Amino acid sequence: MSSERTKIGIGVIGFGWMGQAHSRSYLRIPTLFPDRTFDPELVIISDSVADRVDGAVADFGFREGTTDWNDVIAHPDVDVVCVCAPNMLHEPIAIAAAQANKHVFCEKPVGGTPDQTVRVEAASRAAGVITGVGYNYRWAPLVQYAKGLVEAGTLGQITNYRGRFFSMYGSDPMGLLSWRFMLGEAGHGVSSDILSHSIDLAHMLVGPIAKVVGTGHTQIPERPLPKPGGTHYDLGQPGDPTGTVENEDYFGAMVVFENGARGVFEASRTIVGPESQCAFEIYGTLGSVRWNLETMNELDVFLVGDEARGYTKVFGGDRYPYHGNFVPGDANSIGYEDLKTIEDFEFLSSVAAGRQHNPGFAEAVDYVSVQAALLKSWESEKWEPVIGIGDPA
Ligand SMILES: NC(=O)c1ccc[n+]([C@@H]2O[C@H](COP(=O)([O-])OP(=O)(O)OC[C@H]3O[C@@H](n4cnc5c(N)ncnc54)[C@H](O)[C@@H]3O)[C@@H](O)[C@H]2O)c1
Known part of the structure; x- marks a missing residue:
């Protein structure tokens, strides 16, 4: 069975709460999902705090570490980039990853503003990569x-x-x-x-x-x-x-x-x-x-x-x-981090099968379309229609 599995090289950007949770998930997926179609490999970790990078290499077994996220995007063995940096960094990182032909899992909400989410979705759709978003509670x-x-x-x-x-x-x-x-x-x-x-x-x-x-x-x-x-x-x-x-x-x-x-x-x-x-x-x-x-x-x-x-x-x-x-x-009982593991299992299963994932960046745009209407309503103090703000190009 293992010889039929697709190897998926992972690069993680941001090694705080979410970066660590996803990394633990990738490590334990093989012990929890024997019927999986893929084997994740922790290739490279990036964080702006050097100590966190060292800890990720020493304790989690990442092959390499860097304080420059561009090294993750450029790494030839990385198939999937997992974006766990603060929201306003989602856009530059996710777009660079998609344009380098990497599949992209981005923590929610994919950018800090609706406009950023729209730009990330348009760029990843143009690049034809598979995308996923960290809406983990749905997997309970x-x-x-x-x-x-x-x-x-x-x-x-x-x-x-x-x-x-x-x-x-x-x-x-x-x-x-x-x-x-x-x-x-x-x-x-x-x-x-x-x-x-x-x-x-x-x-x-x-x-x-x-x-x-x-x-x-x-x-x-x-x-x-x-x-x-x-x-x-x-x-x-x-x-x-x-x-x-x-x-x-x-x-x-x-x-x-x-x-x-x-x-x-x-x-x-x-x-x-x-x-x-x-x-x-x-x-x-x-x-x-x-x-x-x-x-839960x-x-x-x-x-x-x-x-x-x-x-x-x-x-x-x-x-x-x-x-x-x-x-x-x-x-x-199962716990919070088990939901992240289910999420990562589902996303990597989609990557191994070469099919678009749900929730992906298209769904993230649906959600920020609701958010944009809400922000407009806060200002207008009136009911507002939800208008899909995705970029059709
Ligand atoms: N799905 C969930 O339940 C859930 C829960 C928490 C956070 N999140 C999302 O995850 C993302 C990260 O949140 P968190 O709680 O892990 O934050 P955190 O502050 O714990 O971690 C963020 C990490 O990013 C690092 N970082 C900052 N700038 C960087 C850069 N330029 N390059 C590389 N690393 C950089 C920080 O040093 C830190 O280690 C956010 O988008 C947040 O919305 C999702």
């Missing part, structure tokens, strides 16, 4: 099961959807002014960072969105300045020098889907209480389901006609997609 086994219930008509006609991503990563005013809070490095705030996950889930579970009305807000306008080499979970001290938060902490929206369903979305990085609540509720004429990342191994299901009326709590287990690749049986 029970989310896939919920998708199956919708597609099979078990929930009837979908009438309502609620999506939220409430995170506490910015709720402490002493949380440092990391790249996520800066226009020049992140682009927009939560409408790019975490609301985009909710838009991905809604598109997958219900379908495209036709019109929106929304508003944003920056709740904590000043934060302590960051220290080199830290992460966005680090804290400053009272009296530290501060700087201005340049993008939004909160976004709320009402939407109408193309199929007529009504939806409500909220995203906040400064809310107190929910630690990492990427969650949705789907309501149909025959039933409803609700899921929350904080309890559980799905609540309500079906009209059940004699015992009420939500049934379904526990994750190996009868749902992918779960058995990690642990056998029922109610033995």
Whole structure:
């Protein structure tokens, strides 16, 4: 079997949280997916912090390391470039990679602004490379099961959807002014960072969105300045020098889907209480389901006609997609990083098969088309239609 597998050389750019998570995934895919069609090889890592590069080579077994991401693009053994640098670097890196004929996996949201996403998609389409985006929550086994219930008509006609991503990563005013809070490095705030996950889930579970009305807000306008080499979970001290938060902490929206369903979305990085609540509720004429990342191994299901009326709590287990690749049986949990591994397995399977991947950059453009309408609505204070902003050329 192994001789029939395609070798896929990987170059990773950015070795923070996501760069490390993807690298661990590539390393353990062979131990989890024996039926795979490919074997990933960690060829070269790049980070602007030299210590991180050294750690990646020593601990993860990358063959080479560099502080210049151009070396990753130019490397002849690299087939796939995995872009895990801050958002505003996505565009130059992803376009250079596509133009060098590399397949590109880019962490969400693919650029910090809708215009950047459109340019990246157009360039990669012109180059004919395979693209993937890090919308990992869709790969949770029970989310896939919920998708199956919708597609099979078990929930009837979908009438309502609620999506939220409430995170506490910015709720402490002493949380440092990391790249996520800066226009020049992140682009927009939560409408790019975490609301985009909710838009991905809604598109997958219900379908495209036709019109929106929304508003944003920056709740904590000043934060302590960051220290080199830290992460966005680090804290400053009272009296530290501060700087201005340049993008939004909160976004709320009402939407109408193309199929007529009504939806409500909220995203906040400064809310107190929910630690990492990427969650949705789907309501149909025959039933409803609700899921929350904080309890990702559980799905609540309500079906009209059940004699015992009420939500049934379904526990994750190996009868749902992918779960058995990690642990056998029922109610033995899987975790956050397992979703990244499923994501990487699916993307590399697409690369090995030579087929375009979903979600790829085309889907990222669909999502930033919704974001662009939301940003317009924030300014106009009116309902705005979602107009596909992709470049047809
Ligand atoms: N899918 C998810 O659930 C998820 C979660 C977190 C982050 N993300 C996305 O992943 C990306 C990275 O976020 P993160 O949390 O890993 O950030 P991070 O700050 O932990 O890591 C970013 C890394 O990029 C490095 N870097 C900065 N400039 C660079 C350059 N010029 N060349 C090479 N490396 C450079 C930094 O030194 C750092 O190590 C972002 O686009 C973010 O939106 C996705």
